[in-house]
Amino acid sequence: MxxxxxxxxxxxxxxxxxxxxxxxxxxxxxxxxxxxxxxxxxxxxxxxxxxxxxxxxxxxxxxxxxxxIIDKRAAQVLALMGSDVQLMDLETYETFELPIPEDLKDKLVEGVEADYIVAMGNMKLMRVKG
Incomplete structure (x- = not known):
């Protein structure tokens, strides 16, 4: 925390x-x-x-x-799995899954970069780059 x-x-x-x-x-x-x-x-x-x-x-x-303390990070979309998305952090190369926010459902495609935040043990997808 x-x-x-x-x-x-x-x-x-x-x-x-x-x-x-x-x-x-x-x-x-x-x-x-x-x-x-x-x-x-x-x-x-x-x-x-x-x-x-x-x-x-x-x-x-x-x-x-x-x-x-909010940590803003970048990740690459690896796969779309229904209401979740699989991401890979661009610094540590670890993979993880996050739920897709409603406002980003139509913007996410495989291979695109996205920003996410980490705060107090939680992670959230914020926006799609490009």
Missing amino acids: SKKVVEVKTLKVGKYVILGDEASKITHIQTSSPGKHGAAKARVEAVGVFDNQKRSIVKPVDAKIDIP
């Missing part, structure tokens, strides 16, 4: 955060101004990278929060 700890005020839309033990991509951040006796708070809304669930959290802006 590779992660870093940062302050909530350093988060930006489009970056990643760990909410509910799941890597999530931030879709919206809203901050409130500090009150007479309290600190400023931030409401972070995010969508899970691997399960597409919406999550939100409210924390003081100077509180600590975990962010996942």
Whole structure:
């Protein structure tokens, strides 16, 4: 489980955060101004990278929060097997299978290169090159 700890005020839309033990991509951040006796708070809304669930959290802006270390890699498509695709990593040459996302079903063909991400022990096919 590779992660870093940062302050909530350093988060930006489009970056990643760990909410509910799941890597999530931030879709919206809203901050409130500090009150007479309290600190400023931030409401972070995010969508899970691997399960597409919406999550939100409210924390003081100077509180600590975990962010996942996302490893972006390239692979070559070896075979299409129904709803799964067999890929070979272009650096380590290891082969593995991943489910095909709905938006990539018509773009995948054998021999084409694709990008995938690895985060917190999960892998997901992101896009097809070319």
